[in-house]
Amino acid sequence: MPDDFPFRLRFSTRTLFRITTTLAVICGLSVVLPNAFIQITIGALWIIASGWLITGLIFAKGDTRAFCIGAAVVATSMWTGIGGGFAGGIRSLLREILFLGSVSNAETWLIHIALAAVAVANGYLCILARRYFERESSRE
16 A cells, blocks of 8 residues: 555454444344434434544644544535435435335444445545645645
């Protein structure tokens, strides 16, 4: 990987085990717990993540701020028609793939996991954009 690549995907087996176990517990709980509890939990996690991103927008510098800008765009766009349409598209795609007839707890988790992945991807895209624009402006 080039040195200017914004992140490195390196983690230990222990970290992979923890992530897998956490996801397994979440999937298990999503089957047992009522949908309202799952939505409250996801909402709370979304609010915590949004608060973290907004704090990064204000206090962070460099790549961290660029990442927070990109991820915050996705988090805040859920309040708009475009972001809501994106989440609706994910829901439709999941129903096509998983043959779900009604809203399930697993579907709710999967939609939000997909949105979190898009937020992370957009954050890293903004890091690349920041580096590109800084490189271009230094040439002038």
